[in-house]
Amino acid sequence: xxxxxxxxxxxxxxxxxxxxxxxxxxxxxxxxxxxxxxxxxxxxxxxxxxxxxxxxxxxxxxxxxxxxxxxxxxxxxxxxxxxxxxxxxxxxxxxxxxxxxxxxxxxxxxxxxxxxxxxxxxxxxxxxxxxxxxxxxxxxxxxxxxxxxxxxxxxxxxxxxxxxxxxxxxxxxxxxxxxxxxxxxxxxxxxxxxxxxxxxxxxxxxxxxxxxxxxxxxxxxxxxxxxxxxxxxxxxxxxxxxxxx
Numbered sequence: 001x002x003x004x005x006x007x008x009x010x011x012x013x014x015x016x017x018x019x020x021x022x023x024x025x026x027x028x029x030x031x032x033x034x035x036x037x038x039x040x041x042x043x044x045x046x047x048x049x050x051x052x053x054x055x056x057x058x059x060x061x062x063x064x065x066x067x068x069x070x071x072x073x074x075x076x077x078x079x080x081x082x083x084x085x086x087x088x089x090x091x092x093x094x095x096x097x098x099x100x101x102x103x104x105x106x107x108x109x110x111x112x113x114x115x116x117x118x119x120x121x122x123x124x125x126x127x128x129x130x131x132x133x134x135x136x137x138x139x140x141x142x143x144x145x146x147x148x149x150x151x152x153x154x155x156x157x158x159x160x161x162x163x164x165x166x167x168x169x170x171x172x173x174x175x176x177x178x179x180x181x182x183x184x185x186x187x188x189x190x191x192x193x194x195x196x197x198x199x200x201x202x203x204x205x206x207x208x209x210x211x212x213x214x215x216x217x218x219x220x221x222x223x224x225x226x227x228x229x230x231x232x233x234x235x236x237x238x239x240x241x242x243x244x245x
Contacts, residue, residue, distance in 0.1 A: 001034055002084075002107050009035035009082035010099070011073035012056075013066070014090030018046045024092040025054055032100060035080050038090065039073035041065070047090075067182025071173050078165050087161040094160040098202035102162045105198045112167035112195025113187065115153055116160030116202025129206040134218070141222060145184075148229045149191045153199040156187055160202045167195050175242050180217065184225045185243055188232050192244050 001007055010033040014021060021038070030036060036056060040047045043060035051058035064072060070087055077085045084106055086099055098116035106114045118125045119142075125135050138157055145156045163186075170193045176185045190197065228243065235244035 002103060004107055006083035006107060007034040007081055008084045008086065008103055009033065009077035009080065010037075010086045010088055011070070011077055012036075012038040012088045012090050013041070013069045013073055014038050014047050015041040015066075015069065016045060017090035017092075018050065020092040021047055021050055021090050022054065024088070024090060024096070025056060027092070027096045028088065029096065029099060032103075033086075035077055035082050037073075037076070039069055039076065040090075041069040065178045066180050067176065068178035071176070071178070071182065074163055074165075074168060075173070078168070083165050085163040085165060087159065087163070089159055093204055093206075094158075095203035095205070098160050098200055099162075101200040102160070102198075105200050106162050106164060109196065109198055110164075111198035112164050112190040112193070114162040114198035114200065115155060115158045117153065117155040117199045118158055118202055118204045119154045120199070120201035122154070124201075125204065128204055130204070131206070133215070137218065137222065141225065145187075145225070145229070148232065149188065151191065151197050153197045155199070156197075157183070158202065158204075159183065160204075164195070167193070172245075175245075180221055181224050181228075184221075184228060188228050189243060192232060192235060 038051050038056060038058040040058055040060045041064055048058045048060055059076060061072060074085050084103055094116060102114045102116055142156050167190060171189045176182050231241040231244055
């Protein structure tokens with residue numbers, strides 16, 4: 001529980017993460033959380049057996065993809081009474097030391113969403129072995145996103161996040177995607193509802209085994225984010241769409 005009495009939930013989203021889940025769990029500041037569980041997107045892969053041995057609840061479900069999995073986790077945490085939900089990737093790609101500073105940033109400034117940015121300092125992702133094309137694309141996309149969405153956060157495509165449950169109640173999750181596009185849709189919706197975005201540094205390790213979208217998926221995702229920005233701009237003039245209504 002935070003200094004202001006807010007309940008913090010850690011949602012470990014897992015997909016074929018059997019090889020990494022125990023190491024991740026050992027790195028998490030477990031005593032900081034009021035609620036901690038695994039949302040496993042690969043039922044029957046052995047994750048639940050590891051979770052049972054570690055003593056952490058594990059909810060398994062049919063394949064929902066990234067967006068569906070984190071939405072399931074957020075909704076489950078909200079049902080348990082969480083005020084803030086920390087998204088923790090089961091492949092142990094993100095350094096978990098971002099968690100406490102991110103929650104503190106959330107509580108201090110009342111953001112709708114707080115990111116762990118891989119780009120503080122801007123050269124850090126290359127030191128952590130992020131592929132150069134992904135690095136350049138991320139910088140380019142984030143520049144465009146910042147201009148359109150009116151925010152100064154250094155990165156808008158990180159999976160290290162803290163969600164404000166109160167802010168999430170203003171968003172109809174049923175209208176969002178179940179794939180990776182959810183990660184950007186939720187940002188645009190937060191800004192549409194006038195919530196601020198916060199940021200803290202995070203390290204991300206690309207030299208280890210992890211799950212990331214491939215270049216074909218990344219290209220599709222990039223063009224889809226432009227579509228979301230287009231509808232976001234129109235929404236400012238009263239034009240309704242699936243996301244902005």
